[in-house]
Amino acid sequence: MAHSIADLAQALGLQAEGALDLSVTHAAEPADAGPDALALAMAPKYADGLAMGRARAAILWPGADWRALGLEAAIFAPRPRMAMARVSQELDPGYDFGADIHPSACIDPGAQIGNGARIGPFAVIGARAVIGAGARIGPHVSVAEDVMIGDDATLHAGVRIAARVRIGARFIGQPGCVIGGDGFSFVTPEPSAAEDVRAKLSGDREIRQQKWQRINSLGAVRIGDDVEVGANSSIDRGTVRDTVIGSGTKLDSLVHIGHNVEIGEDAMLCGQVGIAGSTRIGNRVLLAGKVGVNDNIFIGDDVIAGGGTRIYSNVPAGRAILGDPATKLETQLEIRKALRRLPRMAARIAELQRAISGQKDE
Known part of the structure; x- marks a missing residue:
């Protein structure tokens, strides 16, 4: 689909100059950009790339001399990454979820499907599930009984939503994520060796046989609005109360959220983060890649943890931490x-x- 520079600039809320009626069909890096591409050259270091490519239009840094760069039109971006977010939304061709409900989809008669929802091949929708209006459900997705999913949600291929999960509007589940699997909870008839070590903080313990007894997960998962869960990530259901993910929170791929965890609003958890059970995490917390968080602790609002940090104890609000153990x-x-x-x-x-x-x- 073609977009004029004038329309793009208006949609992005940015200033543009030159041939505003010029059309582009996609975005490209400067050196790879052809005549129908919008080159993304939002810093002076990308100027050489423009000379290597054939772009006629580009997004540039403020004050750039677009004529000297050989362009016919330019959009100016004071905040490059925000401009990237907006232009990617405008130019994204999206995914083909079909126009309706695929004949091979298996939908329980008791399920409620909202207006305009699209459901792909071999998807399964369970009894009494409620799918919001405009939802897009990809192939091989399974939605279990009594699940509620809000309007305009997107479930990519292979997503698994377990029983009684509640998900808000505009949710995005990337391929293969699992919401509502049972928590990892087991107990032994007598105190286990692991309990001894934890209580004594010593490896000196009695060695004895132990048999694990499963603790079933009676809770579910509750997710707010505008949440995204990355590919192959997992959010466990609660033992008794629900696991909770606040509105606006974003989870990268390969993130694991244990049972009974509570995460606030607008948090960001990067790849391979692991949160052990019953931990509470505040609003706007950022956990970089491979951060590990102990069970039954509290992380306050606006905490930032650098990559590979190991958090074993409570963290006060607003603190930036790093290392193992976190300091x-x-x-x-x-x-x-x-x-x-x-x-x-x-x-x-x-x-x-x-x-x-x-x-x-x-």
């Missing part, structure tokens, strides 16, 4: 500087020891 960012940077000095310090100590030993021999 204040400033403290962790000092620790890392000290670690880099250790080889020199060890060599210096060895030198001093040799000097002292030599004095004793005399």
Whole structure:
């Protein structure tokens, strides 16, 4: 689909100059852009790429001389990543979910399907499930009994929604994510070796046989509006009360949320984050890749945890943390500087020891 520069600029809320009636069909990196592409060159470092490509129009940094760059039209972006978000939304061709309900979809007679919902081949919708208006459900998706999904939700191929889960409007489930699987909860008739170690904080324990007894998950999962869950991520249902994900929160691929976890609004959890059971996470928390969070702790609003951080205890609101175990960012940077000095310090100590030993021999 073709878009004029004038229409794009208006949709993005940005200033444009030049041949505003010029049309583009897609976005491209500057060096790869052809005459019908909108080149994304939102910083001066991309200017050389424009010379290598054949773009006639581009999104540029403020004040750029678009004529000198050989362009016929330009849109100016003071905040490049926000412009990227908006232009990607405008130019995204999207996915083909079909026009209606595919004949091979299996829909229980007691399910309620909202107006304009599209359901792909081999999807399964369970008893008493409620699918909101305008929802898009891809192939091989399964939605179990008593699930409620809000308007304009998108479930990509292979998504699994388990029984009694509640999901708000405009939810996006990327391929293969699982919402509402049972929590990982087991107990032994007598205190287990793991309980001994945790209580004593020592490996000194009695070794004995143990048989695990399953604790069934009676709760479900409740998800707010405008939540996105990445590919192959998993959110476990609660043991008694529900696991809760607040509105606006975004989960990357391969994220695991344990049973009874509560996450606030507008949080962001990057790839391979793992949250153990019954932890509470505040609003606008950002956990970078491979962050691990212990069970039964609290992370306050606006906390930022750098990649690979391991969080074992409560974190107050607003703190930036890093490391294993997690410490204040400033403290962790000092620790890392000290670690880099250790080889020199060890060599210096060895030198001093040799000097002292030599004095004793005399």
